[in-house]
Amino acid sequence: xxxxxxxxxxxxxxxxxxxxxxxxxxxxxxxxxxxxxxxxxxxxxxxxxxxxxxxxxxxxxxxxxxxxxxxxxxxxxxxxxxxxxxxxxxxxxxxxxxxxxxxxxxxxxxxxxxxxxxxxxxxxxxxxxxxxxxxxxxxxxxxxxxxxxxxxxxxxxxxxxxxxxxxxxxxxxxxxxxxxxxxxxxxxxxxxxxxxxxxxxxxxxxxxxxxxxx
Numbered sequence: 579x580x581x582x583x584x585x586x587x588x589x590x591x592x593x594x595x596x597x598x599x600x601x602x603x604x605x606x607x608x609x610x611x612x613x614x615x616x617x618x619x620x621x622x623x624x625x626x627x628x629x630x631x632x633x634x635x636x637x638x639x640x641x642x643x644x645x646x647x648x649x650x651x652x653x654x655x656x657x658x659x660x661x662x663x664x665x666x667x668x669x670x671x672x673x674x675x676x677x678x679x680x681x682x683x684x685x686x687x688x689x690x691x692x693x694x695x696x697x698x699x700x701x702x703x704x705x706x707x708x709x710x711x712x713x714x715x716x717x718x719x720x721x722x723x724x725x726x727x728x729x730x731x732x733x734x735x736x737x738x739x740x741x742x743x744x745x746x747x748x749x750x751x752x753x754x755x756x757x758x759x760x761x762x763x764x765x766x767x768x769x770x771x772x773x774x775x776x777x778x779x780x781x782x783x784x785x786x787x788x789x790x791x792x
Contacts, residue, residue: 599634600786603655603681604641607662613686614656617762624762624779625786629719633786643667647674652789656684656759661692668699675700675749680789683752684759687732690752697742697750706740706752715739715751718787720780727777729770730757747792751785758782 602618604611618637625631637654640647643666647653653674655661663671675681683693694706709715709725716722726737737756741748760768761778770778 598632598790599636599638599650600652600654601638601640601647601650603653604639605655605657605661605663606642606667607660607692609657609659609661609689609692610686611655611657613658614759614763616764616767617656617759618654620764621762621779621782621786625783629783629787631786631790641667643670645670647671647679648677650679652680652682652786654682654684654759655693656686656689658686658688659692661689661696663696663699665699668696672700676744679749681750682785682789683750684757685752685754686757686759687730690754693752697752701742701744701750704742704744706742709739709741713739715748715784715788716781718784720784722781722784726753726756726758727761727774727781728756729761729774729778730768732757748788 600618600622619635622633622635622637626633638650640650640653642663647670671681683689711723711725716725726739728737732755735755738754740752740754742750758778758781761770761775762782765775
């Protein structure tokens with residue numbers, strides 16, 4: 579097992595050293611994994627312009643159980659409904675995450691119960707931890723002293739950020755009651771104000787910066 583993880587870690591690191599591309603996660607269960615199609619391209623453009631990064635302008639799409647997931651240092655998922663990982667997919671995702679990968683799940687509304695249950699299959703021994711406002715992810719290039727910004731209203735609840743940590747490293751982030759991805763989308767999609775869209779992009783950039791430097 580250790581030899582396998584070492585190989586996967588080396589494979590992942592070699593991929594990180596090449597062209598840096600982030601990916602959208604395609605999952606089963608009927609949830610609309612494909613929602614917010616303009617969000618990642620806009621976030622990538624913002625990170626390249628404001629953080630001086632050189633991310634590929636075209637995000638990839640990768641399936642949970644695919645070996646291709648090891649090519650991407652950052653994988654994003656979203657949706658409004660059901661999420662299902664098979665046992666093989668959960669095992670593959672676990673290997674990816676413990677080998678240096680990162681998964682960000684952004685609740686577009688209705689994802690919470692499903693993603694929590696599926697991540698429990700991936701890491702049955704771990705518990706989600708709510709991130710305090712002083713966590714570094716809120717204080718990268720952009721300062722968010724009150725944690726996640728509120729982008730879209732769902733159930734009149736405050737936005738929360740939950741994470742899983744493997745051996746001290748954050749491997750999974752779940753942003754809830756926030757809807758960052760909607761704020762990353764083109765203006766014509768939701769017609770959010772410029773200030774709202776900017777907050778969403780800045781928080782997204784903080785997440786990217788944190789992942790790429792940790």
